[in-house]
Amino acid sequence: MKFAIQVNEGPYQHQSADTAYQFTKAVLEKGHEVFRVFFYHDGVNNGTRLGIPPQDDRNITKQWTALAEEYDLDLVVCVAAAQRRGLLDENEARRAGKDADNIADKFRISGLGQLIEAGIQADRLVVFGD
Amino acid sequence: MLHIVNKSPFERNSLETCLSLAMDNSTILLIEDAVYAAMQGGKFSDKMASAAEQCSVYVLAPDLQARGMPDEKIISGIKTVDYSGFVDLVADNKNVQSWL
Numbered sequence: 343m344k345f346a347i348q349v350n351e352g353p354y355q356h357q358s359a360d361t362a363y364q365f366t367k368a369v370l371e372k373g374h375e376v377f378r379v380f381f382y383h384d385g386v387n388n389g390t391r392l393g394i395p396p397q398d399d400r401n402i403t404k405q406w407t408a409l410a411e412e413y414d415l416d417l418v419v420c421v422a423a424a425q426r427r428g429l430l431d432e433n434e435a436r437r438a439g440k441d442a443d444n445i446a447d448k449f450r451i452s453g454l455g456q457l458i459e460a461g462i463q464a465d466r467l468v469v470f471g472d
Numbered sequence: 473m474l475h476i477v478n479k480s481p482f483e484r485n486s487l488e489t490c491l492s493l494a495m496d497n498s499t500i501l502l503i504e505d506a507v508y509a510a511m512q513g514g515k516f517s518d519k520m521a522s523a524a525e526q527c528s529v530y531v532l533a534p535d536l537q538a539r540g541m542p543d544e545k546i547i548s549g550i551k552t553v554d555y556s557g558f559v560d561l562v563a564d565n566k567n568v569q570s571w572l
Binding site: 343345364367368369374467468470471 | 476478503504505534535555556558559560562563568570572
């Protein structure tokens with residue numbers, strides 16, 4: 343079965359960012375397909391590579407990157423939500439005249455149409471948030 | 473239909489809203505802080521016990537364990553699932569509503 347995941351909550355806020363990751367991992371381990379993971383609202387903060395959680399804590403961004411590498415996941419960050427929160431890739435940083443970008447490996451910035459497409463293409467869309 | 477609730481009923485009214493609107497024979501899954509609603513002897517335990525008679529009510533076991541809540545304290549009729557069971561519940565229900 344094809345799943346799509348929407349993440350509305352930032353990392354280390356409450357628990358939804360962790361739940362979304364654990365759920366996505368379980369979906370993949372059971373042999374289902376994940377069409378896309380869409381990060382929306384504060385959820386875009388899951389995609390910054392500049393976070394430095396303590397060494398004995400989980401690194402949520404790295405967990406997503408590792409899962410995406412293992413299963414070739416499509417991790418999409420909403421562009422409008424990302425711009426508001428200072429989450430930029432190289433292109434966006436250049437376009438906005440910023441001095442750096444901060445998006446983590448395997449994440450990409452795109453529009454809300456990607457969420458709509460995921461909702462249409464997947465058999466199930468599961469939303470995690472605050 | 474699967475209803476997913478993730479907030480404690482002591483914090484927000486999303487669980488109560490869910491219970492008032494869920495159709496009989498639908499499925500309700502308590503995750504994150506909503507697992508507090510699955511405990512016996514709380515303000516919401518009567519409501520949850522009767523919900524468990526009309527609907528299939530599940531609670532996410534890892535979230536119970538993370539909060540130090542023992543299985544024997546769970547309201548009878550409420551079943552526990554792990555993440556794998558969570559995936560099965562989503563797969564088994566054509567519609568999934570997260571009560572955020």
